[in-house]
Amino acid sequence: xxxxxxxxxxxxxxxxxxxxxxxxxxxxxxxxxxxxxxxxxxxxxxxxxxxxxxxxxxxxxxxxxxxxxxxxxxxxxxxxxxxxxxxxxxxxxxxxxxxxxxxxxxxxxxxxxxxxxxxxxxxxxxxxxxxxxxxxxxxxxxxxxxxxxxxxxxxxxxxxxxxxxxxxxxxxxxxxxxxxxxxxxxxxxxxxxxxxxxxxxxxxxxxxxxxxxxxxxxxxxxxxxxxxxxxxxxxxxxxxx
Numbered sequence: 001x002x003x004x005x006x007x008x009x010x011x012x013x014x015x016x017x018x019x020x021x022x023x024x025x026x027x028x029x030x031x032x033x034x035x036x037x038x039x040x041x042x043x044x045x046x047x048x049x050x051x052x053x054x055x056x057x058x059x060x061x062x063x064x065x066x067x068x069x070x071x072x073x074x075x076x077x078x079x080x081x082x083x084x085x086x087x088x089x090x091x092x093x094x095x096x097x098x099x100x101x102x103x104x105x106x107x108x109x110x111x112x113x114x115x116x117x118x119x120x121x122x123x124x125x126x127x128x129x130x131x132x133x134x135x136x137x138x139x140x141x142x143x144x145x146x147x148x149x150x151x152x153x154x155x156x157x158x159x160x161x162x163x164x165x166x167x168x169x170x171x172x173x174x175x176x177x178x179x180x181x182x183x184x185x186x187x188x189x190x191x192x193x194x195x196x197x198x199x200x201x202x203x204x205x206x207x208x209x210x211x212x213x214x215x216x217x218x219x220x221x222x223x224x225x226x227x228x229x230x231x232x233x234x235x236x237x238x239x240x241x
Contacts, residue, residue, distance in 0.1 A: 113201060113205070128172060
């Protein structure tokens with residue numbers, strides 16, 4: 001009885017992943033108004049896509065410099081790339097804070113062909129060689145789980161990176177320094193766009209979903225084969241002891 005009570009108490013007192021993130025909304029970083037708003041028409045989504053911003057932003061470690069970098073990215077997206085707003089849904093600095101880009105409800109402009117089907121999370125700075133620091137990675141992981149908890153993302157979601165979503169060689173984002181870590185995360189999917197189609201379309205998205213489902217199904221089956229003998233061994237050990 002005491003064990004059951006302890007487990008229930010642990011569930012009740014469990015901290016939400018959203019609570020573990022220092023979140024800065026658009027007003028907090030001084031966002032300019034979007035030129036146009038296009039809402040997502042279907043949720044929850046299946047994919048998170050991880051980016052870095054290597055050309056127009058540098059790594060930031062304190063609040064003032066991170067706000068400056070997010071503002072620079074929005075300016076570049078709106079004034080040079082002709083986006084209606086900053087392209088990413090969220091951005092994360094190496095101060096460990098998450099900055100609201102387009103947020104959970106608006107369609108992004110972070111990866112051609114995938115903007116209706118994925119939330120784009122940008123790690124601020126260049127990670128072609130160096131890896132993001134621990135605070136950054138913790139914030140990204142927590143925010144990913146937060147999106148699931150709040151119902152914006154499916155529970156059986158998948159994580160891919162920008163370079164996987166496009167034709168081979170088109171982009172290196174989020175850089176090998178980040179990719180080496182992201183590919184070890186539990187929901188990472190190793191799908192690669194083959195470049196068979198000149199433009200990303202629903203066929204590619206469908207192939208990605210099918211690939212990821214099969215990959216995780218195979219992984220789950222393999223885990224079952226490993227776990228079942230371990231359970232049997234433990235039960236036998238308990239019996240003979």
